[in-house]
Amino acid sequence: MSDDVKTLSAQLASDPQSLVFLRLGELLRQKRQFDAATRVAQHGLERHPHLADAHDLLARIRADAHDYEHAFDEWDMTLRIAPQHTGALKGLAFLYFKIGDLAQAESHLQAARDAAPDDPTIEQAFAVIRGEAGATLAPATAAPQPAVSPPAASPEPPYVGERRSDSVAALPDERIFAGLEGAQEGLLLLDAAGLVLGGALKTPEGKDVTDTVAAYLAGVSQESARAARLLDLGSWRGLSAEGQGGHVYLVQPTPESLLLLMRDRSLPLGRLGLLAQRAAQVARQWLERQR
Amino acid sequence: MTAPALARALDLITRVRGVRGAMVVSRSDGLVVAEQLMEGIKGTAVAALASSLAGRLQRAMVSAGLGPSQFWHLQCDHGALLVVSAGSEAGLLLVAVTEADVNVGLVRLELLRAAETAP
Numbered sequence: 465m466s467d468d469v470k471t472l473s474a475q476l477a478s479d480p481q482s483l484v485f486l487r488l489g490e491l492l493r494q495k496r497q498f499d500a501a502t503r504v505a506q507h508g509l510e511r512h513p514h515l516a517d518a519h520d521l522l523a524r525i526r527a528d529a530h531d532y533e534h535a536f537d538e539w540d541m542t543l544r545i546a547p548q549h550t551g552a553l554k555g556l557a558f559l560y561f562k563i564g565d566l567a568q569a570e571s572h573l574q575a576a577r578d579a580a581p582d583d584p585t586i587e588q589a590f591a592v593i594r595g596e597a598g599a600t601l602a603p604a605t606a607a608p609q610p611a612v613s614p615p616a617a618s619p620e621p622p623y624v625g626e627r628r629s630d631s632v633a634a635l636p637d638e639r640i641f642a643g644l645e646g647a648q649e650g651l652l653l654l655d656a657a658g659l660v661l662g663g664a665l666k667t668p669e670g671k672d673v674t675d676t677v678a679a680y681l682a683g684v685s686q687e688s689a690r691a692a693r694l695l696d697l698g699s700w701r702g703l704s705a706e707g708q709g710g711h712v713y714l715v716q717p718t719p720e721s722l723l724l725l726m727r728d729r730s731l732p733l734g735r736l737g738l739l740a741q742r743a744a745q746v747a748r749q750w751l752e753r754q755r
Numbered sequence: 756m757t758a759p760a761l762a763r764a765l766d767l768i769t770r771v772r773g774v775r776g777a778m779v780v781s782r783s784d785g786l787v788v789a790e791q792l793m794e795g796i797k798g799t800a801v802a803a804l805a806s807s808l809a810g811r812l813q814r815a816m817v818s819a820g821l822g823p824s825q826f827w828h829l830q831c832d833h834g835a836l837l838v839v840s841a842g843s844e845a846g847l848l849l850v851a852v853t854e855a856d857v858n859v860g861l862v863r864l865e866l867l868r869a870a871e872t873a874p
Binding site for chain 2: 668669676680696697703705706707
């Protein structure tokens with residue numbers, strides 16, 4: 465343990481109510497000791513649940529650990545507490561950038577610039593998003609990540625050169641859900657005929673069952689719509705199912721598509737619904753760009 | 756399941772506030788076995804669709820390694836359709852049609868409790 469960590473830990477132990485946990489958590493994050501950093505941040509949040517900087521700290525730790533779903537939640541919470549929080553605005557811009565939603569990324573960066581017009585990292589981030597940094601940026605060093613990403617995270621900087629606003633349609637299908645939890649094993653986007661548009665499904669044993677499940681799900685949208693119509697229930701919004709080994713949640717990002725989210729039983733069905741709505745939004749934006 | 760047992764099972768479900776009706780449906784052919792439905796609900800058609808949807812979900816979930824589907828929930832703008840498997844080897848489906856502001860968790864519990872009474 466470094467001296468700084470020892471010193472800050474001692475300070476926190478002597479005064480658990482102090483805000484020194486912010487510095488300690490940040491230091492541990494920079495040292496990439498994510499478990500320890502998470503514990504410090506969570507303990508701090510238990511004592512200061514409405515402190516925006518504490519949520520921002522936890523979000524940065526989550527993002528560095530590639531847990532983007534929870535990072536999103538924490539930055540979202542940060543903005544609910546402090547709508548002008550530039551760290552959270554830049555963090556969310558980074559996450560939107562990662563999933564290819566450049567409009568949202570720019571919108572959040574613009575809000576960050578309005579809140580902190582002298583922050584030079586915001587201009588760097590704009591340059592990256594607009595492709596001005598060049599399409600040949602090397603992974604870690606050349607990409608000006610700190611502006612749009614949590615420091616030291618640099619999770620997938622090669623995307624920088626590809627994600628220009630005029631070439632989103634060229635994104636590979638498997639990246640539709642890039643950045644979303646379980647994108648390559650528990651998320652599936654289908655067209656009306658049951659053909660796979662993006663994502664993938666794997667069994668708990670790791671077997672790829674994407675095409676099989678897609679075939680079984682063809683027609684679910686039409687049957688759900690018919691059932692809703694027969695019962696005068698309006699449009700259907702979601703279809704969830706509980707199995708012995710996990711849950712699935714189906715939504716329609718557009719009338720011609722179907723999105724499936726699958727998780728084990730450790731994730732409550734209600735939360736699965738929230739994740740599905742978020743994934744549907746990403747899918748909807750992607751589908752609109754394909755037109 | 757005997758006729759009195761079916762009636763008791765449906766009673767358990769329809770007494771929850773916001774439930775517009777309940778049915779016992781044969782999973783294999785989608786025919787109505789018993790029903791307690793409000794006027795205007797097209798029971799036979801809904802039973803057929805519920806059975807078909809249950810079959811699709813069942814096959815998809817088993818293929819995905821999640822095991823058989825025990826409960827599913829179709830959420831709509833103005834209500835919902837909730838279904839559980841019941842009976843030996845899940846040969847029956849218990850179906851509830853609800854209004855939008857129903858306590859879904861409570862209906863689910865009553866459906867599962869009713870399903871336990873099925874032989």
